[in-house]
Amino acid sequence: MTIKVVRGNPTPEELAAALxxxxxxxxxxxxxxxGAPGPRDAWSDPSRIAARRTRPPGPAAWSRTYWPG
Incomplete structure (x- = not known):
């Protein structure tokens, strides 16, 4: 492994910490x-949608069937 400092002048301690x-x-x-799956992105986590309580059903309930809000 080769590490090259391209900018600045790090001290030996800073270079050791970076290494x-x-x-x-x-x-x-x-x-x-x-091939192992990486960490899940919070955007694709289904619990993100279900974490909030939804409003009770009403005349516009059909519009909230997929995206709460």
Whole structure:
């Protein structure tokens, strides 16, 4: 692995800290099996829609059958 500083002049401590983060991320990525699903995005989480209470049924209830609001 090669790391190149393209801007600035980091101290040896700053460079060591950055390298530790990069190595930790690489180690975490290598423990995930290939093809495993990643973390779910909050936008696609179904509980996001069901987390709020919906209003009681009324004349316009048909318009709220899919998107609450």
């Amino acid at each position: 530790a983060v990069v190595r930790a991320r690489a180690a975490a990525a290598s423990t995930t099996p290939p």
